[in-house]
Amino acid sequence: MxxxxxxxxxxxxxxxxxxxxxxxxxxxxxxxxxxxxxxxxxxxxxxxxxxxxxxxASLIPQDLGLVHALPVFHNVYMARLDQHPNWYNVVTLIRPFKRERTEIGPLLEQLGMSEKVWATVASLSGGQRQRVAIARAIYRKxxxxxxxxxxxxxxxxxxxxxxxxxxxxxxxxxxxxxxxxxxxxxxxxxxxxxxxxxxxxxxxxxxxxxxxxxxx
Missing domain, CATH: 3.40.50.300 (P-loop containing nucleotide triphosphate hydrolases)
Structure with a gap:
């Protein structure tokens, strides 16, 4: 490493x-x-x-770097945008694949965010947004x-x-x-x-x- x-x-x-x-x-x-x-x-x-x-490296900036109009799920998924072809990312934006759902769901549950998976980031509190950025960093691996x-x-x-x-x-x-x-x-x-x-x-x-x- x-x-x-x-x-x-x-x-x-x-x-x-x-x-x-x-x-x-x-x-x-x-x-x-x-x-x-x-x-x-x-x-x-x-x-x-x-x-x-x-x-x-995976980065958690102080401003978090989240897309407020998108759901929590897609903000976490963005950690791996560069690991998939464009068509895969577009389909995931519309209808996420099972593999990503089964990876991201438990991660959000560990951080106490499972009920917010489809909520937009704009609707979250500051602490919840911070946990979304943390989930994204962990998902990046x-x-x-x-x-x-x-x-x-x-x-x-x-x-x-x-x-x-x-x-x-x-x-x-x-x-x-x-x-x-x-x-x-x-x-x-x-x-x-x-x-x-x-x-x-x-x-x-x-x-x-x-x-x-x-x-x-």
Whole structure:
């Protein structure tokens, strides 16, 4: 399985540097939590990692990237659009095949979304939309997961359910998390971003919440 390596990367917007220069390696089988306050550069870093992944990663962006006019089912199915010919995708839009129904249905049930399978995304709450994006990422079955605050709209118990499912689906991941408890519990390594730089890079087992909170 591949990892991702960034070396000396920078990012600028409007002529102002917002990230870097920094280097970061994600090894196969490693789960990294990106922590730090809003605006520190976590989202920019995830976008750069996604570009570097060369189609080997599944992405959960902070804006979720859902098509609000389509049902939940089709938003999840879109994770594999590139794996089927155009005619197959068109038929699925009109009348989904049994294979996709039997794969997507149980996945949504695990995330507490089975009753919403044919509801449009526009009709869902923020937390429900987040779970649709999570289901799409799991359905993708890529080598690496890159997720930007994937559980920010979920309550405590559901956030734990979702993080557990993501870990079951992906052995290798980088997840931006605002919740320090979740970061320590579900990730092997904590990378703290502050003012566009890596301010902390340590194994989760060697850290406590008090070590991370100063980054916020």
């Amino acid at each position: 591949p990892g991702i390596k960034l070396s000396g990367v920078t990012a600028s917007f409007g002529g102002e540097r917002v990230l870097g220069p920094l280097s970061l390696n994600l090894e196969p089988g490693e789960r990294i939590a990106l922590v730090g306050k809003s605006g520190a550069g976590k989202s920019t870093l995830i976008r750069l990692l996604y570009q570097q992944a060369n189609n080997q 890529a080598n690496i997961l890159l997720a930007d605050e994937p559980v920010s709209a979920l309550d405590g118990p559901m956030a734990h359910v979702v993080m557990s499912h993501l870990n079951d689906a992906y052995e290798t991941s980088i997840v931006a998390l605002h919740d320090v408890e979740l970061a320590l519990r579900y990730c092997h390594r904590i990378v703290g971003i502050q003012d566009g730089q890596i301010a902390l890079d340590e194994a989760s087992s060697r850290l406590s919440e008090s070590d991370i909170l100063p980054l916020y």
